[in-house]
Amino acid sequence: MQRALIAGLAIGVIAPSIGMFLVVRRYSLMSDTLAHVSLTGVAIAALVGWNPILVAVITTLVAAFGIERLRFSRNVFGESVLAIFLSGSLALSSVIFSAARGLNAGLTSVLFGSITTVTRFDVELIVALAIVVIVAVVLLYPKLFSVAFDEEVAEVSGIRVRFYNTLIVMLAAVTVALAIRVVGALLIGALMVIPVVAALQWRLKFSHSIFLAIIFSLVSIVSGLFLSYYLDLATGGTIVLLAIVIFTVSLMLNRR
Amino acid sequence: MSSANNITPVIAFENVSVTYTVEPVIDHISFTLERGDYVGILGPNGSGKTTLLKTMLGLIIPTSGVVRMFGKPITELDAHERSKIGFVPQRISEGRIEFPATVEEIVLSGRAALLGWTGAYSKGDRIQAEEAMTVADVLPLRDRLITTLSGGQIQRVLIARSLVSNPEVLILDEPTVGVDVGSQEGFYGFIKQLNNERNLTIVFVSHDIDVIAHEAKTILCLNRTLVCHGPSREVLTGDVLERVYGKKLRSIVHGH
Numbered sequence: 284m285q286r287a288l289i290a291g292l293a294i295g296v297i298a299p300s301i302g303m304f305l306v307v308r309r310y311s312l313m314s315d316t317l318a319h320v321s322l323t324g325v326a327i328a329a330l331v332g333w334n335p336i337l338v339a340v341i342t343t344l345v346a347a348f349g350i351e352r353l354r355f356s357r358n359v360f361g362e363s364v365l366a367i368f369l370s371g372s373l374a375l376s377s378v379i380f381s382a383a384r385g386l387n388a389g390l391t392s393v394l395f396g397s398i399t400t401v402t403r404f405d406v407e408l409i410v411a412l413a414i415v416v417i418v419a420v421v422l423l424y425p426k427l428f429s430v431a432f433d434e435e436v437a438e439v440s441g442i443r444v445r446f447y448n449t450l451i452v453m454l455a456a457v458t459v460a461l462a463i464r465v466v467g468a469l470l471i472g473a474l475m476v477i478p479v480v481a482a483l484q485w486r487l488k489f490s491h492s493i494f495l496a497i498i499f500s501l502v503s504i505v506s507g508l509f510l511s512y513y514l515d516l517a518t519g520g521t522i523v524l525l526a527i528v529i530f531t532v533s534l535m536l537n538r539r
Numbered sequence: 540m541s542s543a544n545n546i547t548p549v550i551a552f553e554n555v556s557v558t559y560t561v562e563p564v565i566d567h568i569s570f571t572l573e574r575g576d577y578v579g580i581l582g583p584n585g586s587g588k589t590t591l592l593k594t595m596l597g598l599i600i601p602t603s604g605v606v607r608m609f610g611k612p613i614t615e616l617d618a619h620e621r622s623k624i625g626f627v628p629q630r631i632s633e634g635r636i637e638f639p640a641t642v643e644e645i646v647l648s649g650r651a652a653l654l655g656w657t658g659a660y661s662k663g664d665r666i667q668a669e670e671a672m673t674v675a676d677v678l679p680l681r682d683r684l685i686t687t688l689s690g691g692q693i694q695r696v697l698i699a700r701s702l703v704s705n706p707e708v709l710i711l712d713e714p715t716v717g718v719d720v721g722s723q724e725g726f727y728g729f730i731k732q733l734n735n736e737r738n739l740t741i742v743f744v745s746h747d748i749d750v751i752a753h754e755a756k757t758i759l760c761l762n763r764t765l766v767c768h769g770p771s772r773e774v775l776t777g778d779v780l781e782r783v784y785g786k787k788l789r790s791i792v793h794g795h
Contacts, residue, residue: 307638422658425651432638432648439596439626440652440704441618486684489640 284512286406287398291504293413294458294465294474299482299496300420301455302475304431306483313350313452315472316365317459320346322468323372324460325393326379335393336408339460346372347456351449396467396519398508409461416454427451428489465504466519473523478503481530484537499529547610549574549708549740550595555604557590563602564590566764572742572757574707577734579755579771580744583784586762588744592712595742596626608708618652625701627711630694630718636686642696643681646672649703667703675699675729691722698729709733711743715750727754748780 305313324342328335346368353364392400401409420427429437430447438444455475462471482496507522548571556563565587572578582588593599594606597613606613608624630636638645647660647668654660672678675695685693694714701709709730715723731754733739745751751758751771758774760767760783767774767783 422656424658425648425654425660426658428640428644429648429651432640432645433628435596435598435628436626436649436700437652438598439621439624440649441616441621442652483639486639488682488684489638489644492639 284399284508286401286403287508288505290398290401290406290409291465291508292501293410294462295501295504296497297413297416297420297454297458298462298471298475299478299500300493301416301451301458302479303489303493303496304427304451305455306476306479307431310452311472311476312362312365313455314459314475316350316369317343317347317452317456318463318468318471319369319376320372320456321460321463321471322393323376323379325463325468326376330379330382334404334408336405336461336464339463340412340457343456343460344453347452348449351452355445392467393463394467394469395517396463396465396470398465398518399512401464405464409464412457412461416457419450419454423447423450424490466522470519470523473526474500474503477523477526477530481526481533484530484533486537499526499533503529548572548607549576549609550742551605551607551610552595553605553607555594555601555606557587557594557599558602563763565594565761568604568761568765570759570765570768572740574740575734575738577731577741577754577756578743578759579751579757580742580759580761581748581751581783582746582761584746586783588746588761589712591761592710592744596624596710597621622653622704623707625704625706625709627694627697627701627709627714629712629716630690630697630714636693638685641682641684642672642677642688642699643668645685645696646677646681646699646703649700653704667705668699671699671703674702674733691718691726694718694726695729702733706739708740708742711741713745714743715745715747723750730754748775 302314305311321339321343324339325335327342328338331338350364350368426437426442426447429440429442430444434444458475459471462474466474478496478500479492481499482492485492485495487495503522503526507525508518510516510525511518511521550572552568552570555565555568557565568591580588580591590599594601597606597616600614608616609620611620647664649671650660650664650667669678672681675698677692677695677699680688680692680696685696688696715726718726727750730741734741743755752775755771757769758767758771759765760774760779762783767779
């Protein structure tokens with residue numbers, strides 16, 4: 284339980300931090316796309332017998348890089364790049380899973396999370412990479428903000444917009460791959476987006492919205508963990524449902 | 540530093556052409572602008588105004604020819620040199636008005652490119668931001684979300700952002716589209732002040748002949764090629780306007 288808590292806290296901090304930059308740029312679909320890709324990573328890990336989180340992180344990073352290159356090259360039309368990766372990776376992972384050891388209950392834990400079975404190595408990996416993500420966001424915050432708000436002005440001022448766009452997607456990739464354990468591949472998108480949208484209802488300044496989103500996310504995760512543990516419910520689903528409750532309350536309290 | 544040199548033109552286009560597919564969008568454009576110029580770029584839709592502006596800003600690399608800022612090819616400028624260029628894009632740009640940030644956060648972001656790796660704005664940065672907000676008369680709005688501001692107010696915020704890096708050149712793209720006439724007058728009065736008091740070189744693009752005739756000291760007429768370049772009083776003849784707009788237009792120069 285203690286390991287689950289630490290892993291949950293780490294994810295709880297980075298998911299909305301990256302999620303904020305995806306939401307304001309309208310890339311919310313990106314998190315789901317990366318989630319499907321990370322599924323493929325887990326499938327590959329099952330095939331070769333390596334640590335699923337590690338392989339998921341690598342696979343998703345590679346895919347993130349590929350997605351940004353394709354989007355930038357303009358050969359493929361806009362959002363369809365995401366559609367290709369989304370369905371393509373799902374198809375690939377179903378094939379690999381069936382080749383590995385047949386579609387079995389192991390799939391449920393990947394789709395919906397299995398934070399209670401997280402190993403010590405898993406936790407260390409998650410915390411280490413989460414620290415990398417946090418440090419990156421903190422150090423690069425002004426430039427990430429500038430690019431998110433206005434790419435052209437950022438470019439004119441000398442900020443390499445393409446680099447920072449790719450960086451955000453890659454940080455999202457890492458976050459998604461790490462979060463499979465906590466809420467599963469199907470619900471990662473929710474964890475990155477819902478606390479952010481809830482925080483935005485309070486109409487605070489941008490940096491404070493990120494802090495509030497982190498608070499909402501941590502509350503959802505911690506209470507979701509305890510609730511699902513004692514009531515024997517699916518952890519991932521419980522966490523996301525609590526996040527939705529927080530969102531609904533935020534929405535109602537801030538009605539204009 | 541070449542910016543201290545009074546002889547070097549601030550902006551120089553040397554035989555610049557930009558071609559996307561077959562025909563050049565702008566064709567063998569050459570001109571120089573001096574420190575303290577107040578230039579209006581005039582031309583109908585499709586004349587290449589936007590392309591010219593983006594090439595001037597270094598957002599587009601010319602197919603042939605060289606663009607120089609402060610004597611150096613624009614591609615060779617570093618972030619510190621680029622801070623001397625202020626850019627105010629067209630207000631109507633997707634997503635900008637819906638971005639959940641305060642005026643102060645947005646104005647501060649004008650200094651993001653100048654930060655080192657520490658990733659934090661310094662006290663000096665914040666003082667610059669305060670000064671810029673004061674000059675642009677948006678200081679009382681500093682804690683307001685930009686989503687709650689009027690078109691004219693947003694325009695002033697974007698100007699404040701462009702002023703925060705102490706530019707020597709201010710480039711504006713269609714600055715008063717969608718702004719009512721009353722606010723327009725105040726706006727151009729403000730720009731004239733910047734031009735007079737700080738010797739700020741001003742370049743703005745407009746499709747509005749009235750405004751350009753009234754406000755700009757110098758005019759560049761564009762219709763794929765440079766049709767005119769000179770003091771607005773001399774340049775706006777029926778002849779020139781016909782070449783720019785392709786039909787007989789009475790000269791509408793108001794008294795200066």
